[in-house]
Amino acid sequence: MELNPNRFMETAVIALDDIQLQTALDRGTGNADTRRREVFAELDAPDALRRQGRASRLRAMADLPDLLEQLERNITANNGHVLWAVDGNEARQHVLDICRKHNLKQGVKSKSMATEEISLLPALEAAGITMRETDLGEYIVQLSGSHPSHIIMPVMHMTKGQVGDLFEHELGMPPTNDAADMTAFARKTLREEFLAADFGMSGGNFLIAETGTLVIVTNEGNGRLSAGLPPVHIAVVGIEKVIPTWEDFAPLIQLLTRSATGQRLSVYVNMVNGPARDGEPDGPQEFYLILMDNGRSDIYASEYTEALACIRCGACLNTCPIYQNVGGHAYGSVYSGPIGAVITPLLQGKENASQLPFASSLCGACQAACPVMINLPDMLLRLRRDLQAEQDPSWRFGLKAWAFGMQHPLLFEIGGKAASAASRALAETAGSDHLENLPYPLSGWTDYRDFPPFAEQSFHDWWRKNRK
Ligand code: SF4
Numbered sequence: 026m027e028l029n030p031n032r033f034m035e036t037a038v039i040a041l042d043d044i045q046l047q048t049a050l051d052r053g054t055g056n057a058d059t060r061r062r063e064v065f066a067e068l069d070a071p072d073a074l075r076r077q078g079r080a081s082r083l084r085a086m087a088d089l090p091d092l093l094e095q096l097e098r099n100i101t102a103n104n105g106h107v108l109w110a111v112d113g114n115e116a117r118q119h120v121l122d123i124c125r126k127h128n129l130k131q132g133v134k135s136k137s138m139a140t141e142e143i144s145l146l147p148a149l150e151a152a153g154i155t156m157r158e159t160d161l162g163e164y165i166v167q168l169s170g171s172h173p174s175h176i177i178m179p180v181m182h183m184t185k186g187q188v189g190d191l192f193e194h195e196l197g198m199p200p201t202n203d204a205a206d207m208t209a210f211a212r213k214t215l216r217e218e219f220l221a222a223d224f225g226m227s228g229g230n231f232l233i234a235e236t237g238t239l240v241i242v243t244n245e246g247n248g249r250l251s252a253g254l255p256p257v258h259i260a261v262v263g264i265e266k267v268i269p270t271w272e273d274f275a276p277l278i279q280l281l282t283r284s285a286t287g288q289r290l291s292v293y294v295n296m297v298n299g300p301a302r303d304g305e306p307d308g309p310q311e312f313y314l315i316l317m318d319n320g321r322s323d324i325y326a327s328e329y330t331e332a333l334a335c336i337r338c339g340a341c342l343n344t345c346p347i348y349q350n351v352g353g354h355a356y357g358s359v360y361s362g363p364i365g366a367v368i369t370p371l372l373q374g375k376e377n378a379s380q381l382p383f384a385s386s387l388c389g390a391c392q393a394a395c396p397v398m399i400n401l402p403d404m405l406l407r408l409r410r411d412l413q414a415e416q417d418p419s420w421r422f423g424l425k426a427w428a429f430g431m432q433h434p435l436l437f438e439i440g441g442k443a444a445s446a447a448s449r450a451l452a453e454t455a456g457s458d459h460l461e462n463l464p465y466p467l468s469g470w471t472d473y474r475d476f477p478p479f480a481e482q483s484f485h486d487w488w489r490k491n492r493k
Contacts, residue, residue: 060287326436
């Protein structure tokens with residue numbers, strides 16, 4: 026499946042007609058959003074916790090360069106290796122170099138959006154290195170040859186029945202519709218892969234600068250097994266994940282798990298301080314942390330710095346009316362939903378994702394759900410403003426004409442009456458109660474939406490008649 030953010034409109038229309046996808050999205054987003062609301066309602070002062078988390082993230086943003094250097098010093102002091110990657114190419118090359126150095130051929134990986142972002146698996150495959158995804162959702166995605174459709178729940182787009190069919194065809198599992206049976210089957214299959222792996226990979230939810238610690242939050246234990254069982258552990262993490270202290274971590278971990286899965290705390294919170302120390306029976310002999318920029322410095326230096334405060338909880342996706350209806354694949358990016366509509370154009374270039382900032386009703390539900398109160402609607406508007414300069418000239422002319430008309434009441438009224446008469450005449454000729462296939466430039470509207478004719482009586486006329 027090819028990812029292309031500039032095909033949002035096309036793929037969204039297809040998604041709206043996909044009954045199985047609609048069933049999966051309805052259940053998936055609905056359940057996740059309800060759980061989040063319930064678990065936040067338990068708190069005496071949820072907004073105080075959100076403000077605390079936001080302050081921690083903004084403090085980290087303000088000191089980002091210093092914190093990254095402090096993190097590097099502490100990880101190196103713990104006998105870990107820190108490698109810097111300016112872009113995806115360099116990050117992939119670092120992983121391949123480490124594999125070559127230690128003769129690594131078979132890996133297991135816990136969930137990581139950073140490795141999705143740089144398409145690491147195809148690069149490993151091309152080098153003859155096998156990599157098994159071990160997060161259950163990512164495992165299903167890998168078996169189906171697809172992409173994750175949600176930051177937290179990669180198979181938000183699939184129903185239980187579809188997963189059952191996939192397991193039957195790909196793994197030879199006897200037919201079942203029981204999720205617990207499917208999970209147990211996958212767990213047994215994956216256990217063999219953990220034991221056979223010569224290296225493990227992970228992303229990271231937080232990096233604690235004061236102690237040089239990588240934090241991996243999971244519910245399945247696969248993060249701990251990937252990081253701790255094989256002899257080499259490689260983590261690829263975006264530079265924005267660093268926070269100053271454990272004190273900052275305390276509100277953020279509560280916000281992350283409550284917002285992501287509606288849990289007070291996830292089942293596993295793994296803290297990796299480097300390779301196993303002398304005398305420790307468990308843990309890898311080598312630990313590498315690849316700190317990846319890949320466009321983040323440019324965001325940091327722009328007016329969109331706040332977007333880097335995201336803790337990737339996925340709450341804005343679950344609550345967004347656009348995501349709820351079209352799902353993650355329509356965005357054509359590993360990052361979907363409102364946060365994806367903001368960071369994809371910033372990471373990939375606005376011209377390469379120009380439709381995404383418009384994939385929002387600007388209702389504000391995303392900001393209301395965001396545990397660190399990121400002003401996503403405002404950033405979407407600013408991106409639209411930036412893209413405006415590159416818009417079709419007819420669109421700019423139309424907006425200018427609209428602004429002029431709005432400032433001149435008589436012109437507005439005459440224009441309204443003309444539009445009403447014309448649209449009703451066209452609908453009557455077409456024998457329909459709505460207009461389809463209007464000519465360019467109005468086709469920009471009717472390609473994707475109904476166009477009901479204007480009302481015969483305008484609100485102005487109604488007011489004059491009824492209210493004097
Ligand atoms: S923008 Fe906010 S709600 Fe959306 S994923 Fe990031 S932290 Fe979560």
